[in-house]
Amino acid sequence: PPGGGMITVAADPEALAPALAAEPEVVAAALNGPADTVLSGPLDALARIGEELTGLGFRTRELASPYAFHSALMAPVAAGLRAAPVDCAPDALPVASTRYGRMLRDEPMDAEYWAGQTEEPVLFDAALGALVRDIAPTHLVEIGPQPQLTRIAARAGSLGGAELLHPAPGPEGTGRDLAETVAALYRCGLDPDWEQLYAPEHRVPEPLAPYVFSSAQRYWDRPPASVGAPVERRPEAVPLAEVAPDRVVSRETESDGAGGDDPVLVAVVEAVTEVGGYPTERVVREARFHEDLGFDSVMIMQLKNRVEARLPRVGEVSVQQMLPALRSVGSLAEFLDGVIMARSA
Incomplete structure (x- = not known):
């Protein structure tokens, strides 16, 4: 329903508890990181709480959202989802659920699941932590028209060394972004389906530009000995x-x-x-x-x-x-x- 909106606040829910208690119509809609919370509710209540939090020194920003997602205002949408049949199959891959904040077990992602996700807060930080802890991914790839989740994940600080990749980083993105994403995954052991990646008319030989090997860095086991100069020997490993x-x-x-x-x-x-x-x-x-x-x-x-x-x-x-x-x-x-x-x- 119209009349709602969302704002993001650089604070954790505990720090926001007093302000939320004074505005019961406003709820924490997304917990994206230790100091990255999204609030949702009616526009007038959001304006009041936003002004109060700014006065307390918290950074706030209004999101371009026409509705109060993940709040009680989404009840009519959730009711429609519960009434709609959803044909769900067992998970083929491990799923980190942002509804439960953990890896999915045997719970089906049925109509009730998505209805609850609509009304309840997004537990992104907890889900990301569970994914890193239980699966230990080397790369996290965002599939979407804009880099949103990769930015949130980078701010969360719980990546465990995983590299963030985005093959389509906005309107300015080119085919090179996709190629670099595939190359990063290929270097770490992924075997892409090359037949699906490039159309037959694009599979043409490309001459490599000539280049001169750099001498700024050497990768030999030992530095070469120079005539007339003493050879510095590195200590051998001691048994x-x-x-x-x-x-x-x-x-x-x-x-x-x-x-x-x-x-x-x-x-x-x-x-x-x-x-x-x-x-x-x-x-x-x-x-x-x-x-x-x-x-x-x-x-x-x-x-x-x-x-x-x-x-x-x-x-x-x-x-x-x-x-x-x-x-x-x-x-x-x-x-x-x-x-x-x-x-x-």
């Missing part, structure tokens, strides 16, 4: 039996430098720094192997060998086992820490 007990990398010891008190993260940072020759300050927990550090398959093999040498308790881990964790430096450290815990049990 576990020769390491002093207080220097064995484990959860029970402490480490200094990058990674703080996380010895596994420290070992990963040192291995990445040695393989890539990067300055230590560049190899942070959030650094992505492919996009930020330019790792290729040869460097991944070298990294595997160095990690196994620095973390003897990991044992031997195959590249295939490591691949899903190669989203970032931090995600690899978390994976290796899990391997250590499992093999110590």
Whole structure:
């Protein structure tokens, strides 16, 4: 019904509780993040609460919504949905429900489900947290004409290292955006259906532009020796039996430098720094192997060998086992820490 609207407030529901109590017709319609709440209700009540919250120092913004979605004002719409037959099949893929704020179990997404979703708040932050925790996606792809959910997810801060992709980022988007999205997924192991991606008339050879290899960064196992100059040798990995007990990398010891008190993260940072020759300050927990550090398959093999040498308790881990964790430096450290815990049990 007309006469309703929505506003977004940079605050959590607990901070908004006093103002909402004074305006009972206004409700929290979407919980998008720790400080990202959408309010819904009649326009006059929204105007009053918006003015009050602005006076209290909260940032507010009116949304371009002609209705008070996810509020009691949607009851007539919900009643129509409940009366309409919905033919729903079992989920073919895991679904993170923004109605329940968790992964769907055996609940059908029937008419009652969608009617409830219309009247109840959207639990986006909780659903995203459940998806990251239970599924651990490497990429989150938004399908829609504008980047809305990717922006909300980025603000929520609970991505767990997943990369956000959008193949159609608005009217200015081109086919290149789709191609770059597919390329990002392909680099991380997805095998696209190329026959469906490109029409036959577009499958033509394209000459590659010539280029000169950059000499700014070297990726050899050891730097080449120069004539007349001393060769700086890097310390070889020390076998576990020769390491002093207080220097064995484990959860029970402490480490200094990058990674703080996380010895596994420290070992990963040192291995990445040695393989890539990067300055230590560049190899942070959030650094992505492919996009930020330019790792290729040869460097991944070298990294595997160095990690196994620095973390003897990991044992031997195959590249295939490591691949899903190669989203970032931090995600690899978390994976290796899990391997250590499992093999110590």
